[in-house]
Amino acid sequence: MRHLPPLPHKSFLLNTPDIELWPAGLLRARSNADARTLSRAWRVLRRKHDGRYLAALLPEGMLPLVPRLSHESGIEAAWDALDRLDAVRGFAIDDAGQLPLDRLQERLHALDVPEEYGKRTGLPLVPEPAALAFAGLDRYRRPLWLTAGAARAWEAMRQTASADDVVLEAISGYRSHDYQLGIFERKLGRGQTVEQILTVNAAPGFSEHHSGNALDIGAPGEPPAEESFEATRAFAWLTRRAGQFGFAMSYPRDNPHGIVYEPWHWCYQPRMVQEIPD
Template identity: 70%
Template sequence: MPRTALSPRQLSLRNTEAIELWPASLLRPRGSADARTLARARWVLRRKRDGRFLAAELAEGLQPLVPRLAREPGLEAALDLLDSPSPRGARAMPAALPLDRIGERLHGLGLEADAYAARTGLALVAEPDWLAFAGHDRWRRPLWLHPTAMRAWHAMRQAAAGDGVVLEAISGYRSHDYQLGIFERKLARGLALEDILAVNAAPGFSEHHGGLALDIGTPGEPPAEDSFERTPAFAWLQAHAGAHGFTMSYPRDNPHGIVHEPWHWRHAGP
């Protein structure tokens, strides 16, 4: 297998239940040893729960970056994916990963998935088995989106720029594990589950899990604040986002009981 660098069009985040495969070129090294390894790697296996780098795929083979790599949960699925061809071509579409583990994990937080779904009218959202590289967000972090949403976002951003409006990505795809981490940290700080649920969708129920939702901002505005509603960027989105396939998911008094989120837009999908 040639170890040439991947072009931006080929960059994808490849996803399994427990481990993500990241293009090494998009990862920030966390030390000089990391930097030397990442410079020679094409893919890095990353634990979803805490972002830990598990192993790097080098020309001479897989280099473990943690002790006891062989015992890492989900390693088999990640290695199978590493050996399979990358998604390619303009028409390649992701498949949905199974949702069978999320109910048990919600139960661990003290939340019953069925009752939450009935109460909020929200549905479980499966993660895609890969996501397309959509550029960088406001903080220069890689932005991952479903390929359909990625193309629509680029077209919409360009159209806005043509009208003198700068749209910035605040946040795109987020995994179930990422959302679980938010809840675990807030619970550890002593927040009540009900208070967390007033501002964060339960893990598994966020539109961000599917890669079709995008939080949008504009320079000079704080991220994810109500004040975004009073910007020219928001006025532009209200007039034009629909033509690009995006709608605002949580307007005022939405039936899901989620706070008004003028920054959160969802693409209709393929």
């Protein structure tokens, strides 16, 4: 296995079922008050389902940003995550573990997603990581979050491609269960049925993006998530070299899951790292 460099940034995101704990410097201010708060905070609690900032951790203590913070769903789990962080020196992000799936399963049942969906598609339920590493910015200048291993492999692969005069752009990485649940709920609200939605969207919890190991990759000047990506030098390079860094294309043509061909979607599989030929 090739040597991988350190993570490109020391920041990481603590993840809980309802709340994310972000490094304040990676969040965008939405008002002048936000800007003043973020400039002094070291971490911010962010509600997952709508992105609302709930509290900021300042040098002098915690500043609530919503009324009745103590009544927020999942706030105790967020405090527990901070307590675990305070209890250790040098957070071991590789050993952070995964979040339980029971909350997701309850919401899938409430949405009437067929229980046989996983068996029908061959897709497993994918838990979210309990912590994610900052892996740079994506094409749209948004923070890119991946597992620590995937972040190191992505940086090594991107730098190696650049040395070969090939530019790899990250389009998106980790997505929460709430992100996919939001898509479903909005479409249901517009009158679509669950079966109609499942023809174009994976059921929440069944996307590799939830794992923090999957990346949608693009090339400069190319539209995101289009089959035309297969005609780029970036795709040709990935086809030859991505396996050396543990990345594989998840959904080739005629894949057994019935998912459309996605030449842009690559997933880090650490056990699949290939040796570099002499």
